Amino acid sequence: MTAADSSDNTDSTAIQDPCAWVEQQLAAASPEQLANHNDRVALLKQVLKTGEEVIKRIHLEGAPGMEVCKLRSCMIDLILRRVFDDAMVDIDPQSKTNLTLVATGGYGRGMLNPFSDIDILFLHSDKIKQLDAPSQDAVESVLYLLWDIGLKVGHATRSVKGCVQIGLEDFQTLSCFIESRLIAGDPALFDLFTEKVRNQCINGREDAYLANRFEDLDTRHERSFGTLYVQEPNLKSGVGALRDIHNIIWINYVKHQTLDLNELVNKGLLTAESLDILNEGHDFLLRVRNDLHYEEGRSRDVLTLFLQGVVATHFNYPQRSILRRCEAFMRDYYHQTRSIREITSQVMEGFQIESERKKHTGIISFLARRKEERESFDGFFSEGERLFAEHDDIFREDPARLIRMFQHTQLRHLRLSPNLKDLIAASLDLIDRPFRYNKAHRETFLAILSRRGDVSRTLRQMHRVGFLGKYIPEFGALDCMVQHEFFHRYTADEHTLRCIDMLDSLSEPQNEEQKRFAEIFNRLEDPAVLYLSMLLHDTGRAENARHHEDASALLSSKVCNRLQIKSGRRRLLIFLVDHHLTLWKTATTKNLEDPNTIADFAKVIRSSEYLRYLYLLTYADSNGTSSESWNSWKATLMAQLFKYTINYFENTKAFEERLAIIDPKLREQVLRKLSPGYAEEVDAHIENMPTRYLQSRKVSTIAEHIRVFRKFFEKLHRSDGSALNPAFTWQHREDQGSSKVIVCSWNRENLLARIAACLSALNLNILAADIYTRKDGLALDLFRVCTTNLGPVTNERTLKEFEKLMNQVFSADQIDMAKFIALGEQRQLKRKQDLPQFPQRVLISNKVDPNTTFVEIQALDRLALLTDIFTVFGEMKCEVAHARINTTRGAAIDTFYITEPNGDKITNETKLRDVQNRLEEKLDIPHEV
Structure with missing residues (x-):
């Protein structure tokens, strides 16, 4: 029986040491036994497969991430060594080629995740310019065999001189060389390679390499929005991820000639405790990455929402629901990566300080040292834009320094030194109840919040060292808290700090929109209240309350008691927290x-002063949620609501009078916008349109609608078969990033569904819809739409296609919606992505609006979603009075105001239940029992 035959029958569950087993299998097969290429492939495939199965079993049993990666690296070493040695049998031992196999990159590190690339270097002597034929054949033999057994191999063939040359040109390749290992071949040649790389590529270039690593770190972190608290983090290149650890390993080698991070402890750049924490985080990331690879069957670094649940389940998190398991797992993930970020940042800064001090040694740098001013104050001293402690007992001597220190950094634009961060971490126990209630401390904290435009940087420093969560424990409860609301890209604490970033940015506005908000921001009498309300606005999320804003308001009241915020300031702060979603919800629904x-909204807001504070808070909250949560359309809605409400407060009586009656001069005003021949049409329009339309629409808008109705009446007299087709016109608004399509028609079955089908077929996004039915049976439908690029629909070809589709869809009594959906699918970009964990629901209520039935639909966005929804409303004999569509990142949260055909609110419970069931069927939402 051959080795291949025996391995076929191997029980992988009986193997405890995969490396020992692989070595045994390979040793049992001689080159003579496996001279045939196919036999060799079969043996190696089976050995690799069995070895991989054993390593995967060890992972599933809960082995540490490093152990699994080392086992796989060891197994690949054995296979490559055997393959290389067999290939070299036919090469003359006296050959000057001296071919040597070297592991580089992650494989060189000896840490291979299940589906990571295997990077190898075929190294040869400088004595030859290119490989001779036998050596080239050997290289090809190795590569073809590795590919045939299913390994993903990255390779290069270079001389020592060639390696030095590319190491001088590219720091990334140099980093791969730093962790290279000898697999097989000539040890002397490998030693020469490492010596040359060290002497020619590294020595004398340490500062340039350090600068390159800082640049790499900044670039990578920018891709993750500068934070580790993203919803779907990258395990390799994100903030606090594996590459941050690799960076300090490489720099340690460049600076101190060793890959052993214990040298950082010896140099005082890292404490032994911090190194243990770093190794723990490293192992955690590798274990998570191993699980992603096994789950996906390929290399995978992005921890998507879907995969978070998979990993949490595999890691046996005990929570009952998948949501809670994800929450617990991701909290652990953020804690680990935060520790990695803090420790690696501290080490990187230590490297930087080390380099700066070397530059400033000797007589030549005497003047440079003089320029770097040192200022001593309050037990601290500043040097090089960093704050240092005069001695290790400063906080034990005076605990108040813990908060004054942050005021010093704010006023002097300093950042905390690495050693000071360690002192803070060791002193957090001083922040107890008396510390939080201390008058001087609260005055210092509120003074920090009062520095308009310079608050976020200070609060972030507080948060990074753990002070902020200890001093304001209500905020501390948000630490690393995952937000399951689909629109939130960040954890709750990071979202809050990003909102405060947005407030600070208004002190130096970058565009016209920001300038408008900045004008309001700079006039605020009490910016500290706005900043504090922003800090507290989401604290209720940690309470798991149904409406987190209510819980946040209660927690804010506790903070006000502690900080002694009273009277008007207290009322304003609690109002802002309690209503931080009110402006956004009103504007978008x-x-x-x-x-x-407007009148109902104004009564909730109470005053124009409260409105200005709330407007700024809403702007910051939306922009701090995700990049997609604020666009020109939403900005327009917010601005419109703000302007109308300000007008209400300025002249409430005039506004309320407008509610009571229709302007008696409306007919005359509309006619002025039209020619005299429109008199009868104006009369009919005013007589038949709903009161809410006549009260809310501008004179110029009403005139435009009457013109479109005339187009429809003119179509009625045609004999080309289009008499009953709607008439429509487009209006484009570049400043709002959208277009409005005005449609006039007889009210007919599935009218809205047909229009939505045409828009869907062109892959256009519907932002809002206002639906009006005249008493004479005519319908006026106003759709606000935009392109997938969030711009107006100005392409002439698209406009002509819409007209063609409208003629088709309204010329037939029955239409095939699937046909129109297929048209839209052809226009959509084909892209594979994980389905988000997004709770879908249908909510129907008669309490939201006094005149209509409110329907809110939260669903995964898809082509023809609105077509399906409008179809249900049509079939259930429901009239749509108004609709507001809100789509972001693949999710749709749409609101509809519906009535009976006669305009009354729907009160029949059976009908309401049937509408809900039909909508849930269309959206594939299970009925609640």
Whole structure:
């Protein structure tokens, strides 16, 4: 029986040491036994397969990440060594080629995740310019065999001189060389390679390499939005991820000639405790990455929402629901990566300080040292834009320094030195109840919040060293808290700090939109209240309350008691926290052209002063949620609501009078916008349109609608078969990033569904819809739409295609919606992505609006979603009075205001239940029992 035959029958569960077993299998097979290429491939494939199965079993049993990676690296070493040695049998031992196999990159590190690339270097002597034929054949033999057994191999063939040359040209390749290992071949040649790389590529270039690593770190972190608290982090290149650890390993070698991080402890750049924490985080990341690779069957670094649940389950998190398991797992992930970020940042800064001090030694740098001013104050001293402690007992001597220190960094624009961060971490126990209630401390904290435009940097420093969560424990409860709301890209604490970033940015506005907000921001009498309300606005999320804003308001009241915030300041702060979603919800779900909407909103807001604070908070909150949560359309809605409400407060009586009656001069005003021949049409329009329309629409807008109705009446007299087709016109608004399509037609079955089908077929996004039915059976439908690039629909070809589709869809009594969906799918970009964990639901309520039934649909966005929804409304004999569509990152949160055909609110419970069931069927949402 051959080795291949025996391995076929091997029980992988009986193997405890995969490396020993692989070595035994390979040793049992001589080159003579496996002279045939196919036999060799079969043996190696089977050995590799069995070895991989054993390593995967060890992982599933809960082995540490490093152990699994080392086992796989060891197994690949054995296979490559055997393959290389067999290939070299036919090469003359006296050959000057001296071919040597070297592991580089992650494989050189001896840490291979299950599907990571295997990077190898075929190294040869400088004595030859290119490989001779036998050596070239050997290289090809090795590579073909490795590929045939299914390994993903990255390779290069270079002389020592060639390696030095590319190491001088490319720091990334140099980093791969730093962790290279000899696999097989000539040890002397490998030693020469490492010596030459060290002497010619590294010595004398340490500072340039350090600068390159800082640049790499900044570039990578920018891709993750500068934070580790993203919703779907990258395990390799994200903030606090594996590459941050690799960076300090490489720099340690460049600076101290060793890959052993214990040298950082010896040099005082790292404590032994911090090194243990770093190794623990490293192992955690590798274990998570191993699980991703095994789950996906390929190399995978992005921890998507879907995979978070998979990993949490595999790691046996005990929580019952998948949501809670994800929450617990991701909290561990953020804690680990935060520790990695803090420790690696501290080490990187230590390297930088080390380099700066070397530059400033000797007589030549005497003047340079003089320029670097040192200022001593309050037990601290500043040097090189960093704050240092005069001695290790400064906080034990005076605990108040813990908060004054941050005021010093704010006023002097300093950052905390690495040693000071260690002192803070060792002193957090001083922040107890008396510390939080201390008058001087709260005055210092509120003074920090009062420095308009320079608050975020200080709060972030507080948060990074753990002070902020200890001093304001209500905020501390948000630490690394995962937010399951789909629109949130960040954890709760990072979202809050990004909101404060947005407030600070208004002190130096970068565009016209920011300038408008900056004007309001700079006039605020009490910026500290705005900043504090921003800090507290989401604290209720940690309470797991149904409405987190209510819980946040209660927690804010506790903070006000502790900080002694009273009277008007207290009322304003609690109002802002309690209503931080009110402006956004009103603007994005209600009809802002309806004066009743403005009046109801104004009564909640109370005053123009409260409105200005809330407007700024809403702007910051939306922009701090994700990059997609604020766009020109939403900005327009917010601005419109703000302007209308300010007008209400300035002249409430006039506004309320407008609600009570229709302007008696409306007919005359509309006619002025039209020619005299429109008199009868104006009369009919005013007589038949709903009161809410006549109260809310501008005179010029009403005139435009009447012109479109005339186009429809003119079509009625045609004999080309299009008499019953709607008439429509487009209006484009570049400043709002959208277009409005005005459609006039007889009210007919599935009218809205047909229009939505045409828009979907062209892959256009519907942002909002206002639906009006006249008493004479005519319908006026106003759709606000945009392209997939969030711009107006100005392409002439698209506009002509829409007209063609409208003619088709309204010329037939029955239409095939699948046909139109297929048209849209052809226009959509084909891209594979994980389905998000996004709770879908249908909510129907008669309490939201006094005149209509409110329907909110939260669903995964897809082509023809609105077509399906409007179809249900049509079949259930429901009239849509108004709709607001909100789509972001693949999720749709749409609101509809519906009525009976006669315009009354739907009160029949059976009908409401049937509408809900039909909608849930269309959206594939299970019915609640």
